[in-house]
Amino acid sequence: MDDWMRYQITGDERYIYAFRRQRAVRAAFMGGSLGAIGCVSASIMTSQVFAKEWPPPGLPKRCAGFSVFFGLASAAISWIGSQHLVGQLSLPQMEGVAEEAKKAASKMDRDRTI
Numbered sequence: 001m002d003d004w005m006r007y008q009i010t011g012d013e014r015y016i017y018a019f020r021r022q023r024a025v026r027a028a029f030m031g032g033s034l035g036a037i038g039c040v041s042a043s044i045m046t047s048q049v050f051a052k053e054w055p056p057p058g059l060p061k062r063c064a065g066f067s068v069f070f071g072l073a074s075a076a077i078s079w080i081g082s083q084h085l086v087g088q089l090s091l092p093q094m095e096g097v098a099e100e101a102k103k104a105a106s107k108m109d110r111d112r113t114i
Contacts, residue, residue, distance in 0.1 A: 001108070010102045011089060020082045024075040031074025035066040 003022065007015035039062055047054035 006105050008089060010105050012102060012105070013086070015105075016086055020079060020085065023082055024078040027078035028071040028075035032067040032071025035070030036063045038070075039063045039066040 003015040003019035006012070007019060040059070043056055043059055043062075044054060046052065047056065
């Protein structure tokens, strides 16, 4: 059971923040890798167009910079973009059921850490 489903069942905000954090980390890795791939592709194209040698000096540093920049930008955009999910519950929250679900979820968390 993922954090989004646990949030839907219990209404506990720690699950939605864990879901948003996982989503932002995933977006950071994807954005960072695409930034580095774009940097390498651009250097290959410019070396062919301007008849320069490849790889140019400083390419690894440049790719690392692009990777960090685009990774942070992707994570920030994902975090801001998932803000609308907070408070959006598709399951009705009933007091007795919510308390039992919270107890079950905390028991599942303890069992997962063992």
